[in-house]
Amino acid sequence: MKKKLLSIVLASALTLSMIGCGSSAVSGVSEQNDTTSNETDPADSKKSAEGNLNVMIETPVESLDPQQATDGTSFEVIADYTDGLMQMDADGKAVNALADRVDISEDGLTYTFHIRNDANWSNGRPVTAADFVFAWQRAVDPEVASEYSYMLSDIGQIVNAQEIIDGTKDKHELGVKAVDEKTLEVKLNVPVSYFLSLMYFPTFYPVNQTFFESCADTYATSPETTLSNGAFILDEYQPAATTIRLIKNPDYYDSDKVKLVALNYQVIQDSQQALMSYQSGDLDTTLVNGEQVDQVKDDPSYKAIGAGYLWYISPNMKEVKELQNKNIRYAITMALNREAITTDVLKDGSAPTYTAVPMDFATGPDGSDFSANQEKFKDVCRYDADAAVEYWNNGLEELGEKEITVTMIHDADDAPIKVAQVVKEQLETTLPGLTVELQQMPKKERVQRMQEGDFELGLTRWGPDYADPMTYLGMWVTKNANNYGFWSNSEYDEIIADCTTGSTAMDPKARWTALYRAEKLVMDEAVIFPLYTQCNAELISTNVSGIEFHPVALNRVYKNAEKK
């Protein structure tokens, strides 16, 4: 009896294990055979194949639904196979894409987009104005609960967007209308000077209603449930996949310009593996981190690409009385050696920043960069240890204190940990009697604590959502959730309101000047201590050209990329 039982158990265990082994082995072998029958060796053919671009991403795609996506990776992949009314050119300017003509009314409140006749979805149906109306209504529909609905309300100022989000109006009352099959009319509450540049943001991309409804809940979760109207077609994808493949769209209206045959994404989270994959030829581009930069910085394929993020320290001026003192704030910002942070610690090309709006993303009416001049606030923001000590001593005297201890919270990620340690060291060395305690935590927790005002100093970052200084300056108005320091200045609030919805909003030049004034207020009051503008260190194989990098909306655009 015992023996019998033993043999049964052992036999079933053995069978199970064979099933386990067998299934994976069999499927592996059969798939391998499939590929070998088409190509000689999958790995080799991939490495050498002309026109097959292999790129790495650090995180998987969160969502390919244009109205649900919120992260850079998802936006990038969606834009590979979807065009908006406008797309970005190499310099980040908005140029016609699905729209071949735009009429803007004189008061700046009505935009009429004429959609090109040869724009089609990959199922052969034409791209129509109704596709945009459907998509934009989804974006503000409280049932869809898109995290980027504020792109249509706060930022885009489309009529009734905010009311629909708040649930007081029906989504069909959104200020967007299909005049005819190819004409889309958009009504705004106030003139928005950067409205056209919003059109390349994926939240504004069209969705075909008939197709969407035919997919039910599975829309944009597989190549079959995705429609393309752009340069590429999604070929291989599943939710949270570590590999994604796109192939050239032969029916794309601009397909003559598309040189790539296929675009392969590979998720690699380990930086060492990514570098080795690049060096072995499996990848054509890769990100490199601070430690690796030393190894590769003399390589001709090494490039520092601006990522647009401004890293800064926010002092809590509501709860911490020491930080309410302006001299103390000046002392801290002048004791920071930003140059040392970027060249000795980060080493990835990140640029020291002395302005509240970072450089290289917002171009004014005269064609110049908003923050090209990094010395404009040098009276109040520079590295000057002597001046810092003077401000510090004055501040301590005013407060009647000899020693101050502050805690700085920061994200538990590589770069912020390193930066926070240097900041602590710099401040403690320069300012006598100052102790900086560091507290690291997951980003989500750090953001929550800063929004709730439960911090003293916070190391944080902000990425631009659209190519206008307002994406930064809008943050520091009274009671904005991201005004972490709880700063409040009525003059500042007035300027911002006037530039958003007031008379200045209509006059680009006056608006630009007003925004300079607003930035000066922030800097003069040391509301934030800017540190650096983030760059990503990349390796791009020398036989690859034409990848366009942008700090806003779409980080990488492959439409004009080429691989020889």
Added chain:
Amino acid sequence: MKKYVLKRVITAIFTLLAITLILFILMQLMPGSPFNDEKLNESQKAALYAKYGLDKPIVIQFFHYVVNMFKGDLGVSYKISKNTPITQLIASRLPISIGVGFAAVFIGAIIGLLLGLLAAFKRDTAWDTFATVISVIGVSVPSYVFALALSYQFGFKLDWFPMLYSAKDVVRSSVLPSVSLSMFTMASIARFTRAEMIEVLGSDYMLLAESKGLSGNKLVFSHALRNALIPIITVLAPLVVDLMTGSLVVEKIFSIPGVGSLLVNAIQSNDYNVVIALSFIYSAMYIGIMLVVDILYGVIDPRIRVAKEGD
């Protein structure tokens, strides 16, 4: 025996329910929320909470969750793969983790057993030292070090195996991760096998068996090994669950689309449903394996079964 198994199964179900409740409470204590992106305003946040039912009291949420769970619905992901049903995410990823993990256990157990036997039979020789050194290295060096070293040597330098997991080449691309994961299992099994075998070989009943004229394979396999296996199974069982539920670090290094990396991403982005579902599945697998182990004990050693039946 049947009664014993039934009792254990019922206990397991209640344990799992308790675990789910604890997980729910822990999620509430987790700092942050899935939707506290800096850019959201209050009405947007409210809309998101309402959409996913997170605005309801925790008791109601728990009740809904358990009811849905019995229907096979584990909810959708809030963040890491927006609105994707979690059953779909797990269905596509768990088999990959199990595949790689099973291969690791298989390799580790076989080699470990052989090494352990070798060390025990050739006690105090160079073989024994060799096996001991290997097991010490295997236990003390973390798997990601092996992973990186193997990847560099056999992936990058020699180009024998792919450095990254590929769905098109499952067998070859699983070799490096499975071998890296197997080191710990191999080392633990080798150490235990050696220790147990030495003890068993020196026991009186082995002397008796030998004096009855038994020798060679029969002696080793039906008398010595069988008795040595009991503690080894105890060690092996949790290792099996650990490996099959995916290793975070090794999955990250080889870009394996498994469940280990999914869980960590989910925790970091407060994707409650994914965290609960995966923790639940881990617990279920653990409890399941422990149940099997207990039953196997009885098979290998009738004394244990008898003792338990007497409970």
